Amino acid sequence: MHASCVLAFQRLVLCELKDNGEPGQMITRDAFEGSTTDELRYIENSFTYQGTLNVTAQVLNIHLEISKWRHEHLYYPFCIKLLKAYLEKRRNQVNRKVTPRVRIIKKTFLNSRGSQVSCLATGFYPRHINLTLFRDGQPVTDDVTGGDLLPNDDGTYQMRKILKISAEEQREKHKYTCTATHVSLDNKLDISLESDHGTPIKPVISSILTVLALLIVTVVAVIIWRKRNAAFKSEYSSASTSQKLVDTAS
Structure with missing residues (x-):
């Protein structure tokens, strides 16, 4: 065979x-x-x-x-x-022109010292678009990933570019900007993000602990209320039974 x-x-x-x-x-x-x-x-x-x-x-x-x-x-x-x-x-x-919706987002990783800035352009048509990330007015090419053109389910397109930021750079103050040029735009579209030092870990932990404490207090209050309500019903039931016995004896 x-x-x-x-x-x-x-x-x-x-x-x-x-x-x-x-x-x-x-x-x-x-x-x-x-x-x-x-x-x-x-x-x-x-x-x-x-x-x-x-x-x-x-x-x-x-x-x-x-x-x-x-x-x-x-x-x-x-x-x-x-x-x-x-x-x-x-x-x-085919000849329609749909303006892109552009957002720039900064995400800080709690489990590491780095962060990233993402620029997303979506909902645009036709497919050709230029998407550039800037740091303090200068275009950034190193450490930038993404840039693939992806289709949306409505016939439009989307593109995302991501800039990874090191721990040293994160401690510095920089201005990040995402610029989009598209045939549907009369001028280029600039979306800025003022950088910070990231979201501090301690305030986040404090907020979580506060929410947990409030949740515990609420649960305890509900348990106490249910126990008191049950005790009240039990006393009321005993009192009703005693009254019936007295009426019968009379």
């Missing part, structure tokens, strides 16, 4: 339209077993090629000639036609 062998070959073909409605570039990527083998770009009747195919120059030239013919006569005309039809059908949805 021989084990079956499955080889995966993938091809991605995409095209674009410029803002003036004219056709833009077209890109074709081939992948074999999950790794990109070659990429061909077609724009204004010219081709550029990048690849890692381990073949002879003669075989590669034949491959490129076939690819050029496919782009000129099949892929490019069909892709542009399909894209135009889609944009015509979804024009209002």
Whole structure:
């Protein structure tokens, strides 16, 4: 019995339209077993090629000639036609502009001496946005994570960038700002956060202890009230029984 062998070959073909409605570039990527083998770009009747195919120059030239013919006569005309039809059908949805909602939040870690500043932009459309974190007016690139563009369930997008702050930097006073630029905004949007030394641990612990003390007092008061109420009912019941016995004896 021989084990079956499955080889995966993938091809991605995409095209674009410029803002003036004219056709833009077209890109074709081939992948074999999950790794990109070659990429061909077609724009204004010219081709550029990048690849890692381990073949002879003669075989590669034949491959490129076939690819050029496919782009000129099949892929490019069909892709542009399909894209135009889609944009015509979804024009209002595709051309809409939704302003991003931007927030900047500082979080202090109680179990460590560090903290982080997060900048979140969400609910914007179209997808292209520039999100930058500033420290004292200077853009920060080191120690910044995130920046991935993620979709929302309503068709808009979101992006988050996080700046990790060391213990030494946390003790200093800095002004952190998040700046967003988007096609829906006439000007850039700046959201500032005045930094502090973080949330002190002792006041937090004191607040928790105060809440617990109030909770304990409340529980004790309820227990005492229930016991007194039960004792009162028991005395009332005994008194009623005694009165009935006296009435019977009379």
